[in-house]
Amino acid sequence: MSYRQQVCLILLLVAPLFSWAGNIDITTLQTPVEIWDFAERLTTPRNTTVEDIANSHNWKSVDRETPGRGFSKQTEWLRFNVSNSSDQKKRMRFFWHHAQIGSSNIYLRDTKTGDWLPTIHLSSLTPIEDRPYRGRMLEWYVDLPANSEYQLLLSAESNFSMSFRILAGNEADLGRIAGDTYNSTYLFIGFILALVLYNAALALSTKESGYWFYIFYITMVSLYTLSLRGFLFEWHWYSDPIWEQRVVLFLAPLSLIFALLFADNILRIKYQPALFKFVFRFCLFAQFIMLAVAAYPSIDIFVSLFAPLSIVVVVFMLSSSAWVILHKGYYAILFFLGWLALLLGIAGHQYSIIIGVGTELLGRESLKTGTALEAIFLSWAMALRVQRLRKEHEALRKQHTQSLQEMNEQLADKLELEQELNNQKNELLNIISHELKTPLNIVYSAIDLLRENPSSEHIRDLAYGSDRLRRNVDNLVLLSELNTQKLRVNYQYFSIQNLLSALNETAEVTRKADQQWKLISNVSPEYRIYSDERLLTILLENIVENAFKFSPRGIIKAVVWVETTNGQDDRMIWNIEDDGIGIPEDKQTKVFDLFFQMDHGKTRGAEGMGIGLPLAAEIIKRLYGKITLESIPHKGTLVHLEYPSAAPNLEQQRVPIGLPGNKERCVLVVEDNHINAKVLVRLMEQMHYQVVIADNGAKAVDLAANRHFDLILMDIQMPVMDGFEATRQIRALGFEGIIIAITANDTSEDRNNAQQSGMDDFLGKPIRFQQLKTKLRSFNL
Template structure:
């Protein structure tokens, strides 16, 4: 075992100062010894920064100030050790680590007797150097070889001089053999790390030249800056190029941050994915540029503080950005996070001791270099992972493109087939349209012919029976013409996608009377009995869309009247479980089994062509079916009856328990206002009202009606919708805004859904579609006056 005896001599300070220490008793330490010898020897500060004159050292020794620790702000510090080599080993090495130090020199004194001197007077035998800029014996390390004669006593003074310190240094003494082995191992790691960084830098720069992807350029620049910074830290520039520049040590760590920020900005797509983090990262770049510009005007120890602070911010920010992108699902960020984690941990071993934390590892700079080497390796893996992802995305995109192309071809083929089908259907529709127009012309001209021909004969007829027959023909033609026009209008109306039922309260009895009157008009010239039967379960009043209900039932009743040639037709009404049940039973030919599925199609009749048995457009039941769907009703045909037809209509509807309250004014004394721009229509309506006992004034448009209602009282107002100067809608709105509450009944040829809905919105009370029947008019008057 190697044994060294170190004698520590106590020197009491001559004055109290920040550098004073408690006197230490003389003690002997046997080596090998572990730990920091600064804690075991005597440490002094040289305020004059003047080198000693060892021939007359008294003045130098007197001005030294004892201190507890080395000040990181820099200065000239001296460590005094008294050593006795109690071993047979002569070659020893003084190792200094844990901090950047510009100059280190050891002075070895022996206690051998010299002629003319006191035998206790030390004699200087060696003074090796080993600092950053001293060109020491060991590459990448602070070390000095010394010779210590076995069993001899020595005084050793170690001078540590630097403009700043990165942490409190550690001073140790090893055998030269052990120290050389340790240096060789460390140098192997240092050269391996720096070589790996250099190779990756060149490789990624070549990738940049090939791909022109900026992240590879910034990654290469980051690697070169990292290589330059660590090469300066481990003394490569001072050893091989005799460079004493501290700037070569500090500035590369600023450019290292700058290029790394630009790298991860592109690699992580921060400007697009996280703009705020991108701006913060660019702010770090701005700080680095400012600190680089002001470096020459800043003391070195303050510059090192700035480097530590900026490095800490950069490491935390980069790590946070990587974690955020990893949370976003960006897989290459996993290697980025690993890389930043290693450099974060390695950097902590250097940064934390500077701020007073204890030293966790012996070779902090080597550990930090290894951490940053792992960082660049992980970043290289991240780039490779990104390339792999891009390749996979490209393959997926190609597969998707092939799939889309295949689908597009299939779609094109299907579209061409559909186009051919559409052309065929269009041709069929064109034929159907032509047939429809021919049928419309026939169905409108036929009743019109009955009307005009009968009117012409009526003028020249004097026989009462003949006149009655002609009047019946006119009524039949009118009913038939009105029904066909109404079918066409309601068909167009049902094409509105936003059509909704308009609820109103109506009388079940009046509804049956209207349907019976309609049927009687269809059955002129036929010896058929039409009978209505109302069950006792039916309430007096219901709430629903009366207009759509009539239009749904009319084609069914029309078909029953049309196809029945003898016998009778019954319309039965019952109320079961909240539903109104209409049953139309006739003794006609019925519906053949093979035609029952298609009877609800448009333009469909049981017989067709020039030899068809019955008139009509073939729209009736199609209209009934569509209205039934709108009202949530159902239409069924009872096929049990062997002869005739039994149609069942089920309509969900709400009962109105309380009968609507209307005026009790006597109809015979009622006075009405007719607002109509067509003089003939106005005169016809005025005559109808007169026969019912209702007097009426006429206003030619809405503007005149407003003036008239300001000075006269009316029990009813019959309002046309389309008029010059002011239409019926605007006139009604103005009346309601003035507080006129007189019932307003729309009388118009516009019987479509939009018109009826608008009438209700502006405040009209009722709606009568032209041509007006006397019975319908009477019901409306009774509803609002009688």
């Protein structure tokens, strides 16, 4: 070993012998001092005896070290000297204002004699050897005899981070500091209590649930602050220091739970982006988990989990309030400032523990100050939000009042309109009753007269009544289809003779003795129209009937022709003209309105329900045509009609060819009503048909399978099997003859279903003989 190495070894062995702690002399002490500046420290395994510590040579100076200590599984020791150089006995007082320890033992030894003194007392004045003290606020004192010097050794163990910011001084100075601490605490409690009572009064008066979340949160965080400082233990809320640790652990997540619920209420997190809602649910769930973890015997897991989770909550609170601020929720500025104040208070508190600062306000009061500022800002934010809600509620109330007034006005208008509609409905029902009963009365009267005195005049009256009744029913059925939006245009080919015959028959039964009817057709009798025969028939019959109604003595003339474009039949034109009373100019635009009547009441000059021309206008629109009206009062009216009469780019439908006229033809009449069947039999026998009757669809299928028929007249609504299904099955047998539907269900939907099932044509009841002959003639039958 070299000389230099030997010198270094000697210095290392001798140095501990000259190591000594700093001395605090109560005689020269003017103000309280921190013992950290005079102490040495030592870290040992737990359960090390004080005798081993006193004789250890491993003590180190605390120079350039902070008084804070992180989490440790070992025992931390401090050593320093206290002395009294005066000739009088003096008391030195110590104040450890935030020990945050699990256990602490204080030992005193006379440096001159080496004796250990058992006279150290804590705040309870209980000898240290009788009960190792556990708590967060420690006070003790040492009575120093005249001209004495003692060595003080302090041990501390904790599952938390520890701070050795211990003040030493005379009893008066430290009593003042302790008193200031208690006074500030009572001031804090009074301030928080005032805010809680104030917000409780607002909660009861406004019924706003957000106040209660605020009250619970502020109460929990205040209790957490007081418990963290050790005051709850000092005030004997619990006697076991172990409970003090558990209360702190439970209050921490409980405070954050109420904080999150309060934030949800005031910041309306449910209206924020999905990320904020997810983080909110995560934080709330995590704090409930932390409540369960707080009951776990070891607090290491709680401490390691709660620290990062609490940071997530704080960041979420600040971010969520910032989002509300950006969306013009300016009351959230105070919410942001409140959480920022609490964050700064916690940071100052922890900084004073770990690093140590000279300002006692930051050292002792930062946590309470931050909590109090947060309580103010959050209460202010809540007040602004409630004020905003009141303004919104007031605006909504005014809007609701205005809407209610508007609704009342609309309701009054609707009631007035409903009353008017009721009047119109009653008038319409009276008109319909009149228009249905009048022709029915004619039918009954003519039948009675025929029984007494058969004559052609009575037969003509009977025909007029039944035809008028049939037209009224057709109009009402068509009106129902329009109202229920079930009207469908069924395009098919049919002969123009069908229209001409229908108009001639209508004119024949409608005209009076002093009325004349002229029908001029410039169209070939063989011309076939591609359109809806039923709708065109109703259209033309209504216009012709109106012409007869308003021309009591005159001529009604109808002219029809076809305009040809590029060699193809394009549009069919009708001019229906009368020389009657005409229509006043101010009413010409209203005649196409539903239920419009030229005259009202019981003195009406003309009959009718007021639906003929409106139905005509609606039909011509569905057929892609147009209708115009020209009228001069007292001179007459001209109605002009145009509509497509041929299918573009379609070949004419093949006309089925019947049997030669000299061969007797056979027809199957399928009808469940025996009276209707009897009438059809007589009509067909007059046309020299052999007739077979079936009273339901199933029998018709059996007959068609075993016999030959040239024609089938098929009812639709029958028992056992309806006409649609019977037609489908007959066509499936290979039947190629003519099947014509004869039914009272004369709607566009029924016509379309008949066509889909395989029927060739459609006749609505009641059946007129001339109409039936014309229909069969179109099939060469």
